[in-house]
Amino acid sequence: MASSAKKKCRQYIDGYLQYGFIKNSTDPKQPFCLMCHQSLSNEAMKPSWLSDHMRRKHPDKVIKPIEYFQELKSALESRSTLISLFKKQTKINDGGLNASYKIAEIIAKTGSSHTSAEKIIKPAIEALITEIMNQDPSSIIKAIPSIRRRIDEMSDYIEDVLIQRLKTTNFSIQIDESTVVDNKALLIGYVRYFDNNCALQEDLFFVKLLETDTTGASIFSAVKTFFEEKDIPYTKNLVSCATDGVMAMVERHKGFISFLKKLCPDILAIHCVLHRHQLMAKNLSPILNQSMNTVIKTINKIKSNSKCDRLFRKFCVDTDEQYIRLLLYTDVRWLSKGNCLQRFVNLFNAIVVFLQTEGQSDLAIEIQAQKKNIHYLSWLFRKLNEVSLLLQGKMITLIDCNG
Template identity: 30%
Template sequence: MDRFLTKNRSTEPTNSPAVEDTAAKKPKNSWPIKIRRYEAAYIKYGFTAIQKNGHDCPKCVLCLETLSNECLKPSKLQRHLMQKHPAEAEKTTDFFRRKEEHLARQSAAFTQQATVPERALKASFLASYHIARAKKPHTIGEDLLLPATKDIVRELLGEDAAKKIDAVPLSDNTVSRRIGDMAQDVSAQLLEQVRASEYFALQLDESTDISNEAQLLVYIRFISQERFVEEILFCKALERRTTGKDIFQVLDDYIESNGLNWARCVGVCSDGAAAMTGKISGVTALIKQKAPHVVATHCMLHREALVAKRMDNELNQVLQEVVQVVNFIKARPLKHRLFTLLCNEMGARFEGLLLHSNVRWLSRGAVLNRVYELRREVGEFLSSEKHQLAERFTDATWIRKLAYMSDIFLHLNVLNQSMQGRDTYILQVQDKVRAFSKKIMLWSNKLQEGVTEMFPLLHQELLSCDDLGSISPMIQSHLEHLQGYFKDYFPDLENTHLNWVRNPFSPGVGSSLDIKSQEELIEMTNSGDLKLNFEALPLSNYWLHVRKDYPTLADRALKCLLPFATTYLLYNTSYQPIGVPLLNTAPSPGLWAEGYSASPRGQMAAQQAFRPSDRPPPMANLSLIHQPEL
């Protein structure tokens, strides 16, 4: 027992001077480790030298055993020779030198075979890049691309040139690594450019892909090399819930972990879902806690699609009947074949109808227009099938309603397509919506005067009988309601206080600016050279061009132009299963990649794509992918 107590007491800390003196006087082994160097004379013992951890280490040229640096002593080297190679102990120095040269040749040959030539390495990256852009499986490189390339080269350049193709590594694992390397390289370059930008704006969307995985996709617009750049920032899976807090947590973690500053974010554009725009726990509300100056925008494409869905009961009944007819013909293979034969016999312009889809914004206009174009063929086919809606295609009033709906949805589709594309600004899209709203007012006034030329199909129907009849009040009512819906969904169209951003040289603009900005505006408008530049350059490039001379004014203008007006980039990107990287146009000169963007998981698979001009709204169920319309 005393032994344990003594041990316990000895482990307790003490401040006794005697103990401190004893510890101070305790000798320490602080001898430095001696680093030995190899000498050419050691070859007579059968040893050469290799570098290991920056030090010379002896290597036996007979058994290829490598010893430590401490063994670089003649006595230890000689002992190794005598104990392990007694038969060669009496050999001359020339014998060991020949062994050393033979070992050097073997090492050089092995290195040459194991190392991929630079040109073959570059070819491997280029082939992997094309495989990724084509969205093909990784195995296609070794199974198809490599054999086909060898056959082509053999026929054109000969057998010697074809043998060089074997040096290009294109196994499935190699292709996967190449794609991952390119993705990391482009992602690093993108983040470096974003960190150097003074401001940036985001557009984000959460949606479910075809494998029922919730994904958060984020695009970014920033300033680089005196121009606006739009790139995909990241695509991450939401493993649990998709509430505003969960979405913001993923977004905030990425921003903070990659050294981005929320204070530089000037705009966030989303689809307007509750998780995005909630006043308390929505993503935009949580972002404003980090950056109070952020401008939150509801996608104007989405708002326009919501306006187009609103229609009177009478017109909605026509649409439902059209959908019923289309489903009767298209959903049955036999009916579809018979209708195609009928269209060919009657010399119709088209051979089939288009399926209607609620998740496609342009679907209504395309379906209605096709049914109107084939109204005679559809009526004939329904009559032969004794369908209950056959009489609709002989009713002149119903046909006029169909013609009007085809015309008005054609106008709405043209507006929707004009708002799509890259490099769109809030002011630019607002101008288009405001112009369309004024057109509706003009059409309503002209319709009261009996003018129908703004609706070509309806005007054509009225040529035989110039009488709108009972549909005139219905059209008037729909136009008035449509104009009201635009005012409800676009309450911020009257932004004349920002006319100085659109055209700083227009007279009378900029009165709402502060004194410093007004002074810079006066100086700018009195420069003839800048006026010429304004007419020649795009709006964003012009304000970037004058930023050095007029920093206060240009800074305010760039904050107005940088935020996204729509989430077109998100709708134009294919939602795909987790593990599929997204492609982009960011250059990657370091790895010879000319457009591969950051990968969520670094794996490539087949990618399902929607048509760019007709993306579904994010609130739709994206697990159902419809075939493209013809």
């Protein structure tokens, strides 16, 4: 009994390199991703799991030949050690100054607290220099000033450069309003434009706090005030605006777009592609909607009971299934419907057999009767999710995704 409960220890195979994975240098039992440098558990040492990781995390690398991953592997193995990296610093003060800006950039991109540099990064650098290089770290640590000041300097510089560019070129904006913690309403704007080299650029434009309501008039007032404060000729240079299609944005008389068109009558209003997908997903035919409800009912039947969930996991382990658990459907998450359907299809036969063994034959028969519809829904939402994931990045257009 004890031997049957013992977990399997999967071994790395050279063929896993085609999925972008090599052995973890610290633990050979774990696969290591060459693209995101993430280590997965030993249970993920399966071609299906590794391939799924690539499709979700690195969809643009799926079509890459194995030579591409061999080059990544060689580059990783030939990297210089941390000691040689520190020895290359010829000017400690200049190195500390440059490092402070790079550290500030990392902290700003991750959204971490400014104090994390003083509490974590600086002590870590001090420990590395002391223990590895056997040198006094005080001169380097002193050369790294306040991270918050560096972030503010970089932020102000980037904003000034962006504002100057928008004063002399046509641009498009994307506006979205969202409610965060403490019921605060934030208005976020992104901008796209062509620079002097005719290269398309995309940047975060502004983040404004809506102090009262989130009506079209309030949103328009916040955007208009920002343009006027920065002296940007938006009535002349603004050519298009993308929104999520809610009434506060597109309502005919009181929406944000209606106010904007009074000042910019030739502006092109665009409904966000991802929101269109969401609207389509909510309007299934009665037959497909019934099949979707059957899937949700089955998932809830298994997941809502802790004992049943544990039995299902054990059943999947015993039958060596690709996955051992189902995914719950959450309406507020765009990818949820496609992900839960895909997992359901992957475990379709296991679910049917499990329900039959647990005395749920009626539900098993109902699932089998709707098998074609369920597989079709899975395929449909998988395609929608692929487009949604490909659009989640900088400088990405719908044409790029179709290509």
